[in-house]
Structures are given as C-alpha cells and as structure tokens.
Amino acid sequence: MDITKTFEIKNKLGIHARAAAKIVETANRFHADVVLEKDGYEVNGRSILDILTLYCPKGSRLTVSLTGVDAAEAMEAFSLLVDGKFGEL
C-alpha cells in the first residue's frame, strides 16, 4: 500500500527537535517506509537529523509518503500528530 498526503506545518516553532523526535517515534510504531518531502528534497522519516535538516518552519508544506502494509493506519497517526500541531501552539 502506498499513501501520500501533504500537510501544512502550523505550530509556531515549526519542526524543531522535539517535534522531529515525535515524528521518528511515530514512524517507529509502524512497519511502513516513511519518506518526507519538502520543496523537492526527500528524507527518511526515521532519522531525526534528516528531519531537522529538511528545515520546516511554520507554514512549510510537508509531504508524507508511506509504503507498507500498515500505511493507512500510520497515515492516521501522522495526521493526528501534524494537524494536532505536535501538541503545541
């Protein structure tokens, strides 16, 4: 299964260390491959340093692509996390 969804980063601080850590934690709960894309750059959703260097301040558009048997389930988790502003402002 292959799912792609684009999010807008809405929390004030953007994807900083703690938010990136939450993305990795979420990715690690599933089997699906996680690829994050912004402005044509793609990184591995299991690497906190990749995510940080992707550089996503507030207002960035981040595309999450999931491949694997539990991709649908994983996308639900990512939607909750990102649309929920990582539990921040």
Added chain:
Amino acid sequence: MDDNKAKTFVMKGIGVSPGVIIGKAHLFNRMDVQAPFYKLSDPGLVKEEVDRFLAALQESETQLLELKNKLVDSGGGMEPLYIIDVHIMIMRDRKFIDLTIQNIREMSVSAEWAVRVTLQKYQEMFDRMEDDYLRGRISDIQHVGQKIINNLAFKHHAPPELPEGVVIIASDLSPADTAQLKIDKVLGFATDVGGKTSHTAIVARSMEIPAVVALKNITGAVSTNDDIIIDGSSGVVIVNPDPEISRRYEWKKKLYEKAQDDLLDYAGLPAVTADNRRVDIGGNIEFIEEIPSAIYHGAEGIGLYRTEFIYLNRQELPDEEEHLANYRCVVGLDGLSWATIRTFDLGGDKFFPDKKSFHEMNPQLGMRAIRFCLKEKELFKVQLRAILRASIYGKLRIMFPMISGVEEIREAKGILAGVKKDLLAEGVQLGAEIEIGIMIEIPSAVVIADQLAREVDFFSIGTNDLIQYTLAIDRINEQVSYLYEPLHPAVLRLIKCVVDAGHKAGIRVAMCGEMAGEPIYTMILVGMGLDELSMNPLAIPRVKKIIRGVTLKESRFLLDNVLALSSLEEIKAFVGEEMRKRFPEDFSDIGQ
C-alpha cells in the same frame, strides 16, 4: 613556591547565591582532555577505530540513560527530560552513525576527528537556515558530538578526580557536570556565563553556598590552586587576595554567618505581636529547589510561587504533566500550611523565540499576565488544569496577576470553572479547599477593591508593580528610579484602602511584594492589619523579630501618625527614627 607574589585582582559578575567563601580555586573543564585528532597510521586500523566509535556511542547512551534515571528519581521537576530523549535519538540516528564511519574509512582519521567532521557538516547545513530558532537546534547535535568525543578521549585518560573543599571555576555547569562533582564538598561556584536561572545558580541556592556567574572570562584569569574569595551577595570575586583583604573578608564571612545565625532563632517562631496579633508569614519562591531554604528560614507557607520559570529557559512549551510535576512539589509539604500559586505573569514575548512579532513599545502596559492568558485560553487551561490537579495534595490558593477590572476576574473564574468541570467529568479528584485570589497591583483594582472582593477569597498586594503604576515610574529607568518609594503617602493610602475593603468583605489580605520583606516597613504593615506577609525567605527571620518585638496597638499608632504626614521626606524621617529607637541594632545603617 614561586617567590613572586601572585597579583590580586577583582572580577565582578552577578551574585546568584548569597554568602562569602574563601578557598582554593579549582578549574573545572570538561575539555580537560585534549581530544586526539590524528591520521590513522595504517588503513588496517580502520576497523578498530570504527569499533571504538561504536563503543563510545554505546557508552554515551548509557550515560544519558543513567542521567535520566537520576533526574527522574530526584523528582525531575526542572530538567526537561525530553531533551535527553532527543539526544539519545540523535545518537541512534543511522545517518549520523553512517556518516561518521564513512569519515573514518575515507579520510583514515581517528574516531574523534571523524565525529568532528560530521558535526562540521551538520553545522554547515544548519547555518543555511533562516529561522533563528531552528538554526539554533545545532546545539543539540553539538552536545551529542561533544559527549561522544569526550568518551572516546577518556578511553586514553581517565577524568581527573576532583579535590574536595574547593571553589569550582567553570565556563558554565550543566546537570551532567554537577552530577560528576562531589557536590557536597564544593565551597562555591564562579562561572564565565550564566544568570539567575542557570543550573549553577539553582544548585548553589539549593545548597546554600555562594555563587557568582557572568564573570565573562574567569576561566581564563584564574588557575587551579589560586586563593579566591567569592561574595555571592554582591557578585564580587577576588583572586589572590593580599592578607589585609583576606582578613577583612574573614570578618565579613563571620558577620554574615553570625547575623544569619542570630536571626535564625526567630525563624521557627510564629510572627505574633506582644498583644497577640498573629501575621501569617509566607515565602516567595520561583524554583521548587528554594523550598528547603524557605522552610529553614521560617516560611509557614508559600505565599507566592512564581510559575514563569516553568516556561522560560526551555525550547518548547511545558505540558500539563510538567506543570504538575512542579506544582505538586509546593503543595501539601510538611511544615508549609498553604501554597499560593500565581498563574503566568509575563509578556507574551516570553513564550515565543520570535520576539519580533511580539514587539511592544511599552510592555509593562502591554499584552501580558492575565491579559495574555485570557487571549491564549488553550495555553492558560493547561496551567489551570495542572494547578487544580495539584490541589489534591494540600491547601492550595490560586492567584491571578494583573487584574484591572471585574470582567477579567470573572472571565478567569469562568475558565477555571470550565476546566474544573472537565477534570471532574474525567474522574480526577480535586482538593476540597481551593481558594481563588487576585494580585492587587494596578491602581484601578484598588479603587474598585470593594467590588473585586465580592469575586474572590483573597487579595495579595503586589507592591512592586502597584508603586510603579501609581507613581508612573519605570524602576529600571535610572533617571526616575529615585521616585520609587513605598512610603509615598499615596502608596500607603492605597494599601490601606485594599486592606480595609478586603476586611469589610471578610476576605484575607496578603502582601507579596518586596515591601513585605523590608523590616523598616513591618510595623506599618502590621498596623494596616495585613493577614499575611510573603517575602524572600532570607528576609523572614528579621521580619519575624520585628513583629514579635512590637504590639498591634503601637503599630496602629505609628501608622496613624504616618498617615497624618503629607510629605515623603517627613514620613521617611519619622519611620526611620521610630524603628531605630525600637531596634537599634537592626536599623543602625538607615539614613540620618
């Protein structure tokens, strides 16, 4: 020994923990060990070097986990544990590991060097980021890299054992550093950087040893074994003092300790006048680490817990559990019969690193405290939920700052009631006696104190702001700061007005501003009829001494006389003389 006498010099910084200490300096430098950066002599050594790197990674992670456990065990209120989790995640990052191993292979260099090159590469990537805050996250990666390098280097040289009974000189101290020190054997701290809230300051205050920070370059100026004097009250550090100076400071140290010891006799006594008027004495704190000292100096409750530092000095907003971890430490403690927790009392700019979007011409009159909280309700609710949850542990008072009118307190109470309802619906148990109060610190609130009194269970007068707003002076502005004067007749009348309105409505009236901890004003405040005085814990013993040495009757008489005077100068002279007459040794240094 060298025949040349070492030169005496003085450095000035910020005193963050009071007291005087004379001792030997010890330079604490976590980079004591020069990391070996070298080319591998033989490509066959690559595998060995990679293994060494992987072992250091493992060791670094183990150390972080141990540190985390230690912090959890110690309550962990202040330390954001998630930072440690983030650091561990960086250590486990495949890219980070692969890149470093690749550096060892391709460049044929030591693991230390390879890590350094990896850090450099990330530094370049972060340097290109526009957003200040995100760019600053490089510090987390550097921290991790440095830790790994230290572990690699320590394999060659064991870290030096720190001697006991020394003054620690450092650039700055992190929790990991102080964990390495035999902290109970340290006499004092002096550091290059830092402020009132840095880790060094917190540790020093909790141990009641002197500390001076922000000395800029003391690590460059002082050598291990230099004689050194630290005056943590004034922020002065004297290196290589000559005998004359040493003698003077020995004397000062004795005086300091003696003054404390004498007065400490009063710490445990109730603040009750000779004619039986009891005043409750609270301690003002901003860190839970200050609680032991508050109790020691005679606080009967926490009269003001400033919660701002839960938000500051950190990268992200605290969540409900982090708030609660702090609040539960101040509520229901042995020896403290109540805790007044004040909700967030700073400008909105403190929340977000992007200061530009919050720039205000006049922040003192701007979007701050309750105004900010009523605007950012979701954020406010997080704090309120945690405060309410803490109520199950003991007597809790919740206090809203900067109330200027009835609408604000009603709205705040409305939100609080909503939060309470949610918690009860979730099955959370709450304490039975939660009191709601407000700071009285805006003149408008004084004028309508009778109306506000109907809305709340208590008032607490914040004299610092009340004086500023009443006299229209910015205390930080040196041109006008001379006008800041608690004995201004207008200020005294306002305070009296608040106490009278509160008592008429049958509610408790406290004072938590600096005025409450200045013994020269104590009789006036007793005469006013304040129910509680809350202050810096160190000030408590002397205030208790004054209260126990006077009667309510004579305090009222003094107040009546003061209120009859019209000029500030007359009032100051009169109060000074009266207090000196009664307590010559306590007020020998007051004017005239």
